[in-house]
Amino acid sequence: MLNFLITNFLNPLITGNIKSSLTDEEVISKYLSTYDKKYYSILYDRYSNKVYGKCISLLKSESRAEDATQDIFIKILMNLSKFSGKSKFSTWVYSITYNYCIDLIRRKKKDPSVLMDNIADKHDPIEEVNDQFLLETNIKRLKIVLEEIPVGDKSILLMKYQDSLSIKEIGAMLDKSESAIKMKIKRAKLKFKKVYSEKYKD
């Protein structure tokens, strides 16, 4: 009886309070000191929707996204002790998510060019596309254009505009220099505008 009461009434109350009051870093430190399931459940509840959404968006398949989300969370749990706290936990989670998905796509397509440097294009002058153009694109159109552009370009635009990551953070995430990331963003924006202009002539 007491067990029933604790499981059904007390635990949800306690977990609910923990959920709202602890920061990610506090939850991680509690998880690492106790290995109690309720702490990683809090992290899962906070990030599973975003991770799953990113996986669907990049992998374009619900079943692959499910497998990927599962693998990503296992990876996060296994490496939780390596999280140094230099960046925000969310940035670290997204970094694992993007790298996992990009790696999966690269292996599936056997195409190493996903998010790799294109040396031949490096010195070409690139037209600057205004941020406002991307940010204010109609949501339906935005979704369609993001589906059409290469996954490498899509990922970098999502990192910058959806997750609001800085150039430095994206660079650290993809192990590239800040100037290389700036160039990639420029190219991705240009690709976005090109596809948009081809689809919507108005």
Place this chain on the structure above:
Amino acid sequence: MRINNFQELERQEMEQRNVPTNIKNSIDAQVGFFQFVGNLFELFIPRMVDLFANKMSTKNQSENSKSKYPNQ
């Protein structure tokens, strides 16, 4: 406030879908398995070492006693 339709798109998509519960169940099962293996190591490896050490010491003792008292 600056419009950001990238974030708005994400928000709308998150509202429309739920994360399948089987993902959490699979993670729970895997983590449970890892914890079980971890506990197994934590519990049994020290016991095995103790057992091995005890065996060795009793073996040495009996060998020593044999050499000391060969007629017993």
